[in-house]
Amino acid sequence: MFEKKIKGADFHRREFLKKGAALASVTLASGVTLMALSQGAAASANPDIRWGLLIDANKCPSDCSACISACSNEHGWENTGLDTDPQWIRKVTLKDKNTGHETSLPLMCQHCEKPPCVDVCPTGASFKRADGIVLVDRHICIGCRYCMMACPFKARSFVHEKIEGQKTSSPRGKGTVEGCNMCVHRLDAGEGTTACTQACETSGNGAMIFGDLNDSNSEISLALANYPSVELRDDLRLNLGVRYKNI
Amino acid sequence: MRTLFLAFFIIFPISFIGSLAQENSVNSMFPNVPKAIGNPHPEGNEYWRINHPDLLRHDRDKVLREGERKIDASIKQCVTCHAVFDEDSKPVKADSEEFFCSTCHKFAAVKIDCFSCHSSDPDINFLKEALTQDNPNSGVPISQLEMMRAYLLEKAK
Numbered sequence: 001m002f003e004k005k006i007k008g009a010d011f012h013r014r015e016f017l018k019k020g021a022a023l024a025s026v027t028l029a030s031g032v033t034l035m036a037l038s039q040g041a042a043a044s045a046n047p048d049i050r051w052g053l054l055i056d057a058n059k060c061p062s063d064c065s066a067c068i069s070a071c072s073n074e075h076g077w078e079n080t081g082l083d084t085d086p087q088w089i090r091k092v093t094l095k096d097k098n099t100g101h102e103t104s105l106p107l108m109c110q111h112c113e114k115p116p117c118v119d120v121c122p123t124g125a126s127f128k129r130a131d132g133i134v135l136v137d138r139h140i141c142i143g144c145r146y147c148m149m150a151c152p153f154k155a156r157s158f159v160h161e162k163i164e165g166q167k168t169s170s171p172r173g174k175g176t177v178e179g180c181n182m183c184v185h186r187l188d189a190g191e192g193t194t195a196c197t198q199a200c201e202t203s204g205n206g207a208m209i210f211g212d213l214n215d216s217n218s219e220i221s222l223a224l225a226n227y228p229s230v231e232l233r234d235d236l237r238l239n240l241g242v243r244y245k246n247i
Numbered sequence: 248m249r250t251l252f253l254a255f256f257i258i259f260p261i262s263f264i265g266s267l268a269q270e271n272s273v274n275s276m277f278p279n280v281p282k283a284i285g286n287p288h289p290e291g292n293e294y295w296r297i298n299h300p301d302l303l304r305h306d307r308d309k310v311l312r313e314g315e316r317k318i319d320a321s322i323k324q325c326v327t328c329h330a331v332f333d334e335d336s337k338p339v340k341a342d343s344e345e346f347f348c349s350t351c352h353k354f355a356a357v358k359i360d361c362f363s364c365h366s367s368d369p370d371i372n373f374l375k376e377a378l379t380q381d382n383p384n385s386g387v388p389i390s391q392l393e394m395m396r397a398y399l400l401e402k403a404k
Contacts, residue, residue: 044313044314044315044316045312045313045314045315127312129312129313129314130313130314131314135311137311137312138364139307139311162363163363163364164340165366166364166365166366167366168323168366168368168370171364171365171366172364173360173363173364174363175363176364184314185316187314188314188316189316
């Protein structure tokens with residue numbers, strides 16, 4: 001009896017509920033939408049949104065690593081001093097050889113519009129969500145590390161050791177590739193910020209602005225429109241989701 | 248004659264052992280599946296026993312690829328309602344034989360790798376919700392429920 005009820009994963013209660021809701025909305029007056037349905041749509045990856053970050057290198061002190069520890073706490077990765085440690089985000093120091101001026105900045109997955117890691121992935125595990133976040137589907141990642149080779153920013157890490165005590169909201173495991181996921185679980189929950197941005201604000205430096213690049217009234221879009229900014233390796237024309245000021 | 252002989256020495260002892268096992272405890276022959284808290288599955292346990300891989304696989308793509316997190320078959324929710332606590336009042340990990348999934352999967356010799364990435368600890372929000380749900384038939388021992396409440400309090404600190 002039950003075998004006939006389901007074939008593969010075609011049958012799904014949610015689909016049934018959605019269809020039911022659609023029928024219900026027909027019978028309602030026009031302009032009246034069902035609250036539960038509209039909330040559900042807002043929470044999922046929205047193609048009208050493109051999440052982005054703007055980092056002001058002038059406001060980023062070289063001795064501050066608040067964003068790194070926040071990311072580490074949020075996602076459960078840690079630096080133990082080994083060469084093979086994962087790095088979802090790291091601090092990079094740039095030095096002008098002529099003047100000796102040093103600039104410190106955090107570097108993580110740049111969430112390209114045209115991500116090379118997605119191009120080279122042989123299984124389709126590396127993918128870009130509708131809202132511009134580039135992720136690894138570790139269910140189908142075979143750990144070949146092509147994406148790590150393709151990434152111009154060295155933003156991805158391979159997990160070499162068995163992991164225990166993962167965070168419930170951030171699954172990670174041996175034999176797969178991982179990287180910054182723009183705190184996708186927070187965004188889906190409607191929080192609208194990332195752990196690193198929050199930590200940067202709390203530290204008082206305020207070097208990071210997170211927001212929707214497609215919304216012309218968002219804080220990040222206004223800042224981008226008013227002040228000059230650059231994307232790293234703009235010669236590659238990848239149209240990055242992360243941009244920098246004052247480098 | 249030979250067949251009779253075989254029947255006597257092979258089939259009789261097997262049935263004897265079987266009946267003995269049944270008299271003593273069913274658990275010695277079959278996996279002892281721990282009872283769960285929270286509302287029971289509306290489709291029934293038999294349906295879930297057969298279809299849980301498909302349901303989980305379908306919903307994982309919804310979550311990861313579409314960001315649709317309000318789903319029915321979430322591994323977080325599975326491990327929460329089906330959590331088992333040990334003598335130290337800690338939730339047992341996926342590698343323990345007492346862990347809900349392990350009881351059947353060890354019995355059937357089917358290896359799962361869900362928990363090489365996913366946490367097998369109960370989720371705080373789902374646990375809160377499940378403990379408030381009225382489920383008189385769950386059969387979860389009161390000591391287990393107490394441990395779950397203590398776990399919640401500890402995590403809330």
